Structure formats: C-alpha cells, structure tokens
Amino acid sequence: MADAKPKIAGAKASGDDDIKDSEAPLIEHLAELRTRLIYSVIAIAVLFIICFFLADSIYTFLLGPFVAAAGGPEAVRLIYTAPQEFFFTKLSVALFSAIFLSFPVIASQIYAFVAPGLYKNERMAFLPYLIATPIFFIFGAAVVFYGIMPLALGFFLGMQQTDPNGVTIEMMTRVSEYLSLIMTLLLAFGVCFQLPVILTLLAQIGLIGVDNLKAWRKYAIVAIVIVAAFLTPPDPISQIGLAIPLLALYELSVIAVRIVEKRRLAKEAQILKDLQG
Numbered sequence: 001m002a003d004a005k006p007k008i009a010g011a012k013a014s015g016d017d018d019i020k021d022s023e024a025p026l027i028e029h030l031a032e033l034r035t036r037l038i039y040s041v042i043a044i045a046v047l048f049i050i051c052f053f054l055a056d057s058i059y060t061f062l063l064g065p066f067v068a069a070a071g072g073p074e075a076v077r078l079i080y081t082a083p084q085e086f087f088f089t090k091l092s093v094a095l096f097s098a099i100f101l102s103f104p105v106i107a108s109q110i111y112a113f114v115a116p117g118l119y120k121n122e123r124m125a126f127l128p129y130l131i132a133t134p135i136f137f138i139f140g141a142a143v144v145f146y147g148i149m150p151l152a153l154g155f156f157l158g159m160q161q162t163d164p165n166g167v168t169i170e171m172m173t174r175v176s177e178y179l180s181l182i183m184t185l186l187l188a189f190g191v192c193f194q195l196p197v198i199l200t201l202l203a204q205i206g207l208i209g210v211d212n213l214k215a216w217r218k219y220a221i222v223a224i225v226i227v228a229a230f231l232t233p234p235d236p237i238s239q240i241g242l243a244i245p246l247l248a249l250y251e252l253s254v255i256a257v258r259i260v261e262k263r264r265l266a267k268e269a270q271i272l273k274d275l276q277g
Contacts (some may be wrong), residue, residue, distance in 0.1 A: 023028075023243040036109040037166065043105040047098035058097050059175075062182055064150030064175075069157055078175045089176045096183050103134055104236040109276035116148035134198050140193030140245075141186045151186065155237050188231035192246055203257040203264070213250075220250050 051058060063076060070076050080086045112129055115123050162168045202208045213220075228243040 005182045017100065021201060032113060036113045036261045040102070040109050043102040044098050047101050048094050050089065051097040051101070052094035054097075055093045060095050061092070061180070062093070062153045062179065065145060066153055067180070068150040069153035077180060078173050080175050086175055089179055092176075092179055092183075100264040103137075107133065112207065129197055129201050133194060136193045136197055137190035140189035140191075143193075144185045144189040144238075144241070145182075148189075148238050149182065151241065152233060152235055152238040155235050185232065185238065189242060189245075192227065192231070192242065193249065195246060195249045196256055198261055200256045206264065208257065209261050210254060214259055217254075218248070224250065 015213045063078075066071050066076050082088070107130055111126070114126070157171060160168075160170050199208065199213065203210075224243055224246045228246065232238040232242050
C-alpha cells in the first residue's frame with residue numbers, strides 16, 4: 001500500500017505532461033489560424049475602402065444586364081425610396097466586391113494554414129482544386145451575368161403595359177432590390193458551379209466513385225431542379241438557366257470522377273505491388 005501513492009502520483013504527473021504537450025500544438029495552431037484570419041480581414045478591409053470609392057462605377061457595371069435587357073442606358077431608371085438607401089447600397093456593393101476580389105488572398109491563407117499538415121503529394125493533389133475553385137466560380141458568375149440575367153430581366157420588363165384607358169404599369173426598380181437580386185444570383189451560380197470541384201475532390205480521397213454518381217443521377221436531377229427553383233427568382237428563364245448548366249456539370253463530374261478514380265486505383269495497386277515486392 002505504501003508504494004501505491006508514489007505510483008499514482010507518478011501517473012498523475014505523466015498525465016499532466018501529456019496534457020501540456022497536447023496544449024502546445026493546439027495553441028500554435030490557434031495562433032497560426034489567428035494570423036491567417038488577420039491577413040484575410042486586412043485584405044478585405046483594404047479592398048473595401050478602395051471599392052467604396054469606386055462603388056458608383058461598380059454599380060454601373062452591375063447594371064449591364066439591365067441595360068442589355070432594356071435596350072440601352074436611356075431606358076433604365078432606378079429609384080431609391082429612403083434618404084440612406086443608396087448610401088447603404090454603396091456599402092453593400094463595396095463589401096461584395098471586396099470579398100469577391102479578396103478570394104485569392106483568402107484561398108492562399110487557407111492553403112497556407114492547411115499545407116503544413118499535409119504530405120507533399122497531398123499538397124500537390126490539393127493545389128489544383130484551389131486553382132479550379134475561383135475559375136468555376138467566375139464561370140458561373142459569367143453565365144448568369146451575361147446570359148441568364150438579361151433574359152430574366154427581359155421577361156420581367158415584358159410585363160409592363162399601358163391599357164386602353166391610358167393607365168401605365170411600369171417596373172420601377174429600387175437600387176437596393178436590384179443589387180440584392182444580382183448578388184444573390186452571382187453567388188448562387190458561382191457556388192453551384194463548384195459541383196465538379198467538390199465531387200472530384202471526394203473521388204480523389206476515395207469517398208465516392210463513378211458508380212455512385214451513376215446510381216445517384218435520378219436523385220441528382222430532382223435535387224438540381226429543387227435547388228434551381230429555390231435559389232433563383234420565380235421565373236422559368238432563370239430557373240432553367242441554372243438547372244441546365246448544373247445537369248451538364250454533373251455529367252462532366254461523372255467523366256472527371258471516372259478519370260480520377262482510375263488514377264487513384266492504379267496508384268493504390270502500384271503501392272500494394274511495391275509492398276508485396
């Protein structure tokens with residue numbers, strides 16, 4: 001019994017040492033995360049200030065689909081119904097633009113935080129997805145900006161009318177409502193166009209395969225239609241405009257996953273062969 005207390009005390013001291021050893025890496029990771037967040041916030045803040053002074057020009061650029069649908073800038077008329085509305089709209093434009101433009105900085109900070117915990121081959125495998133993400137986002141934003149938005153706005157403008165009694169029904173769009181609409185669509189299309197990146201990454205780490213995507217195709221079609229109806233305005237043009245590219249991207253993902261799966265299985269077979277040899 002006399003030896004029990006020293007043993008217990010020794011075990012307790014060993015446990016405390018283990019806790020202290022585990023605390024040190026955690027604190028280092030939190031400090032590293034704080035540094036990466038600070039860099040990202042600084043990038044957004046600097047770009048926000050720059051974009052605020054350019055907010056008028058940025059908003060004019062965002063009016064491009066409206067101008068195209070209306071037939072020219074002279075046919076476009078927007079209003080604001082509160083003294084502070086356009087000021088806060090400029091703030092929203094500046095913040096949206098700052099986050100959009102700072103994505104390369106944010107992505108590089110995420111990669112810098114994650115990369116030390118990856119092997120060299122894992123870092124090389126992760127890097128293409130980091131590059132593909134903004135490319136597919138910009139592609140999705142371009143599809144809605146230059147393709148879907150002019151068609152959808154033309155659909156809405158086509159509802160204007162003047163009856164035989166001379167009563168005119170005219171679309172008077174508020175600046176904040178138009179900005180909210182186009183920002184929602186740009187983000188929705190940009191995020192949804194990440195589908196091939198996400199599915200290919202899941203195939204890269206072995207969570208899904210081409211057989212899974214083929215089996216899920218009918219469910220994916222239903223899910224895509226529901227997502228398109230939920231994220232877009234209640235008009236058939238924008239809903240179909242999102243659903244069709246997503247269906248095409250899903251089929252593209254099947255091809256990409258097949259290629260990734262073959263490479264992964266070949267690599268695993270080679271590793272197993274080397275171990276057996």
